[in-house]
Amino acid sequence: MAYKFDMSPNPASLDSPVVRERILNYGSNTPLTGVFTYHPQHYQRLAPCLVILNAGVVRKSGPNNLNAFLARQIAQRGLGVFRFDFAGVGDSPNRQDGLPLRDGVLRDVTESLDELEAVVGARRFVLVGLCSGADNGLRAARIEADRVIGLAMMDPTVFRTRKWLLVKLAKRLAALDFWKSVLKLRHSRIRALHDPLLGGPASAKSGTPTVEKPELYTVGLKERDEIEVCLREVRERGVALCFAFTGSWAELYNYRTQLYDVYPALGLEKDVELLYYPASSHTFAFHEHRRALASDLLRWLDRFPVAEAAPDS
Amino acid sequence: MLPLFFGTTGRELYGVFHAAVSLGHAGRGVVFCNPLPHEAITAHRAYRLLADSLARERIHCLRFDYLAIGDSAGESQDMNVAAHVEDISAAIDELKAFSGVRAVYLVGMRIGALLALQAAKSRDDVAGVIAWEPVLHGPAYRNELIAEASPSSPGYWDIGGLAIAEHNLDTVGALELPGVLQGVNCPVGLIVSRHHPEFDAIQPMIERGELRCRSEIVDDALPWKADSIIGAAPIPAHATSVIKSWLTSSI
Numbered sequence: 001m002a003y004k005f006d007m008s009p010n011p012a013s014l015d016s017p018v019v020r021e022r023i024l025n026y027g028s029n030t031p032l033t034g035v036f037t038y039h040p041q042h043y044q045r046l047a048p049c050l051v052i053l054n055a056g057v058v059r060k061s062g063p064n065n066l067n068a069f070l071a072r073q074i075a076q077r078g079l080g081v082f083r084f085d086f087a088g089v090g091d092s093p094n095r096q097d098g099l100p101l102r103d104g105v106l107r108d109v110t111e112s113l114d115e116l117e118a119v120v121g122a123r124r125f126v127l128v129g130l131c132s133g134a135d136n137g138l139r140a141a142r143i144e145a146d147r148v149i150g151l152a153m154m155d156p157t158v159f160r161t162r163k164w165l166l167v168k169l170a171k172r173l174a175a176l177d178f179w180k181s182v183l184k185l186r187h188s189r190i191r192a193l194h195d196p197l198l199g200g201p202a203s204a205k206s207g208t209p210t211v212e213k214p215e216l217y218t219v220g221l222k223e224r225d226e227i228e229v230c231l232r233e234v235r236e237r238g239v240a241l242c243f244a245f246t247g248s249w250a251e252l253y254n255y256r257t258q259l260y261d262v263y264p265a266l267g268l269e270k271d272v273e274l275l276y277y278p279a280s281s282h283t284f285a286f287h288e289h290r291r292a293l294a295s296d297l298l299r300w301l302d303r304f305p306v307a308e309a310a311p312d313s
Numbered sequence: 314m315l316p317l318f319f320g321t322t323g324r325e326l327y328g329v330f331h332a333a334v335s336l337g338h339a340g341r342g343v344v345f346c347n348p349l350p351h352e353a354i355t356a357h358r359a360y361r362l363l364a365d366s367l368a369r370e371r372i373h374c375l376r377f378d379y380l381a382i383g384d385s386a387g388e389s390q391d392m393n394v395a396a397h398v399e400d401i402s403a404a405i406d407e408l409k410a411f412s413g414v415r416a417v418y419l420v421g422m423r424i425g426a427l428l429a430l431q432a433a434k435s436r437d438d439v440a441g442v443i444a445w446e447p448v449l450h451g452p453a454y455r456n457e458l459i460a461e462a463s464p465s466s467p468g469y470w471d472i473g474g475l476a477i478a479e480h481n482l483d484t485v486g487a488l489e490l491p492g493v494l495q496g497v498n499c500p501v502g503l504i505v506s507r508h509h510p511e512f513d514a515i516q517p518m519i520e521r522g523e524l525r526c527r528s529e530i531v532d533d534a535l536p537w538k539a540d541s542i543i544g545a546a547p548i549p550a551h552a553t554s555v556i557k558s559w560l561t562s563s564i
Contacts, residue, residue, distance in 0.1 A: 021318070021325075021384075023316045023317065023318065025315075025316065031314075033314070033316050035327075035384055058354060059354075059357060059383070060384065061327075061378070061382075061383040061384045063354070063474060063475070064350070064389050064474065064475040064476060065381075065382065065383065065388065065389040068383070068384055069388060069389070090357070091314060091316055091329050091361070093314065281471065281474060282474065283474045283475075285471055285474055285475055285476045286466050286469065286471075286476050287388075287390050287466065287476070288466065
């Protein structure tokens with residue numbers, strides 16, 4: 001069966017705006033479900049296949065259909081794009097293989113790549129993930145570096161720098177509301193003492209209830225050293241990296257080149273694609289932001305040439 | 314679970330069919346009607362678990378995404394709440410054709426409950442509707458959504474991280490449960506949690522018999538209301554039990 005999806009015309013796309021989507025059910029121990037998107041006339045089997053990972057516990061269509069949107073936009077350029085649900089997320093049942101979630105996520109990626117190799121003949125893959133999906137993508141790229149050639153991470157785990165603090169402070173001082181508050185004497189010394197940005201103790205005693213996050217949020221990467229090791233390793237193994245940060249991540253990331261300062265020893269500025277969308281929400285909720293993201297990802301994907309077919313393929 | 318696409322070319326809807334497990338299904342099927350997308354993300358798990366549970370009771374189930382939402386065709390900016398009733402109708406047709414069930418029930422949460430009732434009015438083959446935590450007053454709901462939203466692109470509101478067009482909020486604002494219930498000829502079951510934001514208004518209406526439907530008050534946490542950080546809600550065990558009970562007997 002084939003399904004056509006009428007898409008709004010995209011000036012950057014191929015002549016026909018029509019892509020097709022097929023559902024794949026697979027998995028050796030745990031049933032997994034995904035959707036493969038491709039262009040029936042322009043699909044390049046030897047081009048890298050994109051695999052979009054779940055963002056947290058949001059199902060495969062992504063927040064506000066972001067994953068479905070990216071899949072359809074990118075498929076118009078002739079690439080195959082696959083989005084799937086990790087076991088226990090969306091429409092994939094809970095794990096049945098007894099693996100801990102941290103390992104299970106990696107198994108699910110491996111089985112997805114195996115399935116795509118078997119069904120659509122893909123041999124090289126680019127992983128794409130938002131938030132925890134980005135962190136899981138990095139872990140997966142590390143173990144699948146033989147066939148993963150690219151990794152795009154949107155709002156991954158990242159760390160503040162000294163310059164982040166200065167930028168934050170400068171923005172606060174430049175904000176009219178701040179000075180209005182000062183004039184109204186609402187910024188008392190006591191308040192300042194309790195403001196972590198101004199050097200006071202953090203608001204840990206504020207009584208705000210702590211929320212336990214689902215496990216899928218926490219199986220990714222948390223430590224800077226661990227992430228640095230992963231990044232170093234995947235780069236050395238030839239995985240091209242693309243980072244994208246949004247304005248919603250400003251409490252962690254608030255200037256374009258912060259990534260380079262977080263990992264100065266890696267020299268990421270030499271070969272990493274760094275995208276910054278200060279006006280965008282974390283989930284690229286608005287059309288102009290997701291269109292910009294899709295356009296930038298397509299430009300980055302141009303770096304991957306279509307592989308030559310083997311004589312017997 | 315069997316994911317599938319159905320509907321007409323260019324307007325395919327993504328659905329997941331939960332087949333009744335034992336030989337000889339009960340001849341009943343259930344179509345699940347989603348709330349607005351920012352609530353559907355959270356309600357998804359409750360729907361999935363309920364559908365699994367009903368399938369074990371020999372009841373076929375079909376969950377699906379409205380057009381331009383989730384994995385269905387179309388872009389999110391094209392979402393049109395006014396057209397969701399047509400999608401519900403397509404899902405009913407698909408479930409009947411696919412599984413052979415004769416009696417189709419609709420389970421709808423929040424605004425999905427009101428849309429399910431509208432769909433039931435437009436057809437003569439809906440055996441019953443379960444309105445799960447329905448929106449009571451659309452205008453109040455619209456105002457509540459806007460109060461929590463931030464405007465961004467012209468004509469759109471950022472609601473829970475999702476861009477929802479103004480005209481959809483207008484559609485929502487024109488719906489009210491008492492009015493939508495009028496003219497529904499099939500049995501209707503109403504499930505409301507004590508934590509429902511309009512509980513104080515709904516409870517007296519139930520007690521006075523104004524809503525003219527079977528009802529059950531439950532203690533569940535709100536199945537569509539997740540913590541904004543974790544994106545998940547507790548499983549509504551009480552409501553799930555009630556729905557199973559109603560559907561395995563009849564509403």
